[in-house]
Amino acid sequence: MEIIYLDFPFDHGALSGGDRGKVIAIGYFDGVHLGHRKVIGLAVERAAAAGRLSAVMTFHPHPKEVLGQGGQYATSLTPLDEKLRRFQKLGVDLVYVVRFDRAFAALSPESFVQDMLFRLRIEEAIVGFDFSFGSRGAGTPELLARLAAPSLEVHVMGPLELDGGKVSSSRIRAALEQGDVGQAERLLGRPYHISGTVVHGEGRGRTIGFPTANVQPDGAYVLPRLGVYAVTVHAAGAAYPAVMNVGVKPTFHENGMDPKLEAHLFGYEGDLYGSRVALDFHAFLRPERKFGSVSELVEQIGRDAATAQELLNKTE
CATH class of the missing domain: 2.40.30.30 (Riboflavin kinase-like)
Known part of the structure; x- marks a missing residue:
């Protein structure tokens, strides 16, 4: 598995990760839980079927930590090295680790698509239903699909329900706070x-x-x-x-x-x-x-x- 670390503004010569087209799963993916694995698994599956590279784009550190929206995000269910090991076990070919800072946070949704995804030769993108991107999180999955069409196909995965609720990183954190490692195990x-x-x-x-x-x-x-x-x-x-x-x-x-x-x-x-x-x-x-x-x-x-x-x- 190849790992490429990216800082904004990007060195576009380092962006490509090869000339082959890519199917990419985009998200923070803390925990690499069952819902995340559904998103990443679809990228791996579709890439294999099309003869493309499977890729993941993740961000570091946590956006909420950088933007001052929650000190608890200084800790992770899967710190970066652990997260990368999990991606490799899922059969991912390539990972882009994007440094999340205030300059990147200010990037417009249009620039995220034009200056990142298109330059990376992304041909399909897989995101979760609650994915957001661009300045102030203004980008939604629906906007991503509109901005990317027709050259980049976007697939949006719905929520995964388990034990009466949505599988999420915040729910796993809450279970661990209570010592309920059994619930955490089911969600992960x-x-x-x-x-x-x-x-x-x-x-x-x-x-x-x-x-x-x-x-x-x-x-x-x-x-x-x-x-x-x-x-x-x-x-x-x-x-x-x-x-x-x-x-x-x-x-x-x-x-x-x-x-x-x-x-x-x-x-x-x-x-x-x-x-x-x-x-x-x-x-x-x-x-x-x-x-x-x-x-x-x-x-x-x-x-x-x-x-x-x-x-x-x-x-x-």
């Missing part, structure tokens, strides 16, 4: 996933009989609600069931700290320091809380571990 079509590197922590887990891998995420991921989870840790070429705490360790820290991700892997006794791992979240077990003593905490961790093992055994 896969477990919620965080990749990172194992770093040295306080070393306390080993002293109380539950050694943990302290995972530093490799991107600004949305973290689920603070608490304890049943997870799968992909490490050292294998998948290990585990119990994970996402939290600030209030039993040991009065003044709080940045949330940490610490996983106790069942059946693994090696050294993972410095290695890259991936976490799949399966079930929320309980909220994080402060215990009256270390012994109370150890007893609860034992119960959490047993619950996690039982839940994960059922899902195998």
Whole structure:
């Protein structure tokens, strides 16, 4: 998969991505959830049928973050590197990563079509029903189709409904805020996933009989609600069931700290320091809380571990 990074104003010599025609899916695609995969999948399918390149155009950082419409968008369900890995798994040939800044935000809908899509040799574009583009988001799918005709065909995908509502990134974020990783998994079509590197922590887990891998995420991921989870840790070429705490360790820290991700892997006794791992979240077990003593905490961790093992055994 080829990746082309674009800044505005564009170097038109770098825009083409080759001379072949392209079928492109356009959107931010945070999460690459079931609805996004429907849009991207159609682009891949139509490109293959026509002998064209399948492409995705995405934007970085999140438009709402740049335009000051929501500080929560500093974190993502799929930070850029994770999103690119997801695109590659979907069979995409080419990705345009457009840097979203105020200059690009001021681009008119007409210029977006004339100076970007036409110059990229786009022959078909696939967008979602709620896609917007151009200055102040004035461009709609209907306007895109009018501006692009007749040389560029536009397909608009309707909303995907699941569990009584529209599949959306905001709905997945809301589920994670509640710790409902099961709902997030249904909307994503896969477990919620965080990749990172194992770093040295306080070393306390080993002293109380539950050694943990302290995972530093490799991107600004949305973290689920603070608490304890049943997870799968992909490490050292294998998948290990585990119990994970996402939290600030209030039993040991009065003044709080940045949330940490610490996983106790069942059946693994090696050294993972410095290695890259991936976490799949399966079930929320309980909220994080402060215990009256270390012994109370150890007893609860034992119960959490047993619950996690039982839940994960059922899902195998």
